[in-house]
Amino acid sequence: MKVKVQWVGQLPAKGQTPQPGPSTTTKAELKALEIFRDAKASFAPQLVAFCCMVQDDRGPFPNGFLSFTVMTKLPGQSLFGKYWNMSQKERDDITPKAVQALRSIYALGIEPVDRGLRNVIWHPETKQCSIIDFEIWSPINGTFANETSELRRWGLLRAPAAKDHWTAWNMMYR
Structure with a gap:
């Protein structure tokens, strides 16, 4: 479950309420989780339930949002570290x-845009690999062309040493 507390940024005028709804990153993740649920995907979490509400005066950020995203938990652990x-x-x-x-x-x-070992889950007993964290993603029509480059972007394959910082950045993010 992900719980987000969202401050409105500017308190609305007395008597007004903010437009209820999740942040853009939460909306993106919800969309991805729905796609995975509808496809019955076993390699990514699936949406179970979602709720978003405006906080009252007792909340930590009055008039801000509380959002609760319930998704399936994937077996295994992050490969980070x-x-x-x-x-x-x-x-x-x-x-x-x-x-x-x-x-x-x-x-x-x-x-997925947020590539990294922290978002790769490995379950050694079943030999299943899963990907998590879809708050930032881009729609695509197709797949990656270069498997080696994609594995390097995720930190699953070592890249040759870059000659400078910009070359290293371009190898990782482009």
Whole structure:
């Protein structure tokens, strides 16, 4: 479950209420979670329930929003801080499963933008790889063309040393 407390930014005039609704990142994640739910996807979380309400005067941010997103919990743990300490064999088991999960997500028209090992979940017992965190994504028609580049963007494959900061940035984000 994700709980967000959202401040309006400017208190409305007396007697007015803010437009109720989730933030843009919450809206994006809701859309992705609905797509995964409708596709019965096993490689990404699915939306279970959502609620958004305006806080009253007793809340931490009066007139701000409270949003509750309930999604399925995927088995396994994040690879952040673990992946590069694993044996080469373990990493070799993970890589094709990560590619499979990513291709499945792309096939549903979603290109994750927040790439990183923190958003890759690995369940060693079932050998399943999943992707989480879809607050930022882009609609896409197709899939990634270069598997090596995509794995590098996610931190699943080491990139050769870049000659300077800008080259490194472009390799990661472009």
